Amino acid sequence: xxxxxxxxxxxxxxxxxxxxxxxxxxxxxxxxxxxxxxxxxxxxxxxxxxxxxxxxxxxxxxxxx
Amino acid sequence: xxxxxxxxxxxxxxxxxxxxxxxxxxxxxxxxxxxxxxxxxxxxxxxxxxxxxxxxxxxxxxxxxxxxxxxxxxxxxxxxxxxxxxxxxxxxxxxxxxxxxxxxxxxxxxxxxxxxxxxxxxxxxxxxxxxxxxxxxxxxxxxxxxxxxxxxxxxxxxxxxxxxxxxxxxxxxxxxxxxxxxxxxxxxxxxxxxxxxxxxxxxxxxxxxxxxxxxxxxxxxxxxx
Numbered sequence: 605x606x607x608x609x610x611x612x613x614x615x616x617x618x619x620x621x622x623x624x625x626x627x628x629x630x631x632x633x634x635x636x637x638x639x640x641x642x643x644x645x646x647x648x649x650x651x652x653x654x655x656x657x658x659x660x661x662x663x664x665x666x667x668x669x
Numbered sequence: 670x671x672x673x674x675x676x677x678x679x680x681x682x683x684x685x686x687x688x689x690x691x692x693x694x695x696x697x698x699x700x701x702x703x704x705x706x707x708x709x710x711x712x713x714x715x716x717x718x719x720x721x722x723x724x725x726x727x728x729x730x731x732x733x734x735x736x737x738x739x740x741x742x743x744x745x746x747x748x749x750x751x752x753x754x755x756x757x758x759x760x761x762x763x764x765x766x767x768x769x770x771x772x773x774x775x776x777x778x779x780x781x782x783x784x785x786x787x788x789x790x791x792x793x794x795x796x797x798x799x800x801x802x803x804x805x806x807x808x809x810x811x812x813x814x815x816x817x818x819x820x821x822x823x824x825x826x827x828x829x830x831x832x833x834x835x836x837x838x839x840x841x842x843x844x845x846x847x848x849x850x851x852x853x854x855x856x857x858x859x860x861x862x863x864x865x866x867x868x869x870x871x872x873x874x875x876x877x878x879x880x881x882x883x884x885x886x887x888x889x890x891x892x893x894x
Contacts, residue, residue, distance in 0.1 A: 645718055649726065658692050660734045662701075665807070
């Protein structure tokens with residue numbers, strides 16, 4: 605029997621495309637510098653790559669009493 | 670307890686949210702490993718830097734935890750981008766600086782020699798890790814940020830435009846962000862909860878990390894799922 609390869613090929617292709625896009629949209633954990641207005645800002649991305657983004661911002665130099 | 674201000678000071682509570690969230694941290698200009706640059710600093714400048722970073726990372730909607738200066742920037746971001754910020758949590762973050770605020774005298778008097786004498790280890794860490802350290806210039810520059818009462822500084826009444834679920838936290842013994850000011854802030858944000866952290870002062874997340882970490886995670890889980 606002649607196997608209709610299109611039946612297998614297209615669904616696999618679609619799943620592959622979906623998976624590729626999903627992985628591309630996931631933000632990878634990383635760290636490094638970003639250049640803004642000729643100034644370098646250090647950042648890092650950690651935690652669960654599938655989790656929703658949580659921005660954590662530190663304080664400045666201050667006394668604590 | 671004190672810090673010079675860098676993402677490392679968040680290490681105490683990061684583990685409480687790391688399994689559920691992708692955590693984005695950044696060193697503000699001049700702080701930690703970031704360069705100071707030549708421009709004057711302001712909370713508005715910090716805000717713009719964060720927005721540029723989030724756009725660079727292609728982040729759409731996000732939530733924020735911000736500690737003191739980071740919290741002040743967080744108020745600004747939530748007020749400025751109400752459709753983008755899902756949930757806001759701040760700790761020890763003033764929202765305005767009134768002319769008679771007791772913190773003005775304290776912040777104005779802060780000088781390099783006092784700091785060096787008491788926090789030599791923190792300064793040494795900064796000078797070791799920053800590519801272009803200049804602590805004297807950093808301290809001088811951030812004092813202008815703290816005492817800025819113009820539109821580039823504290824959000825003031827702009828906090829009334831914050832629409833996302835918000836949790837304001839302060840240490841029970843915080844000498845900079847008073848209970849009265851925290852309560853006044855709560856009345857100005859439509860969907861605002863408040864937590865007064867017992868047995869802590871200005872750095873509750875370092876003094877009581879388990880309590881603050883669990884409150885943070887519980888609040889985020891409630892409003893981001």
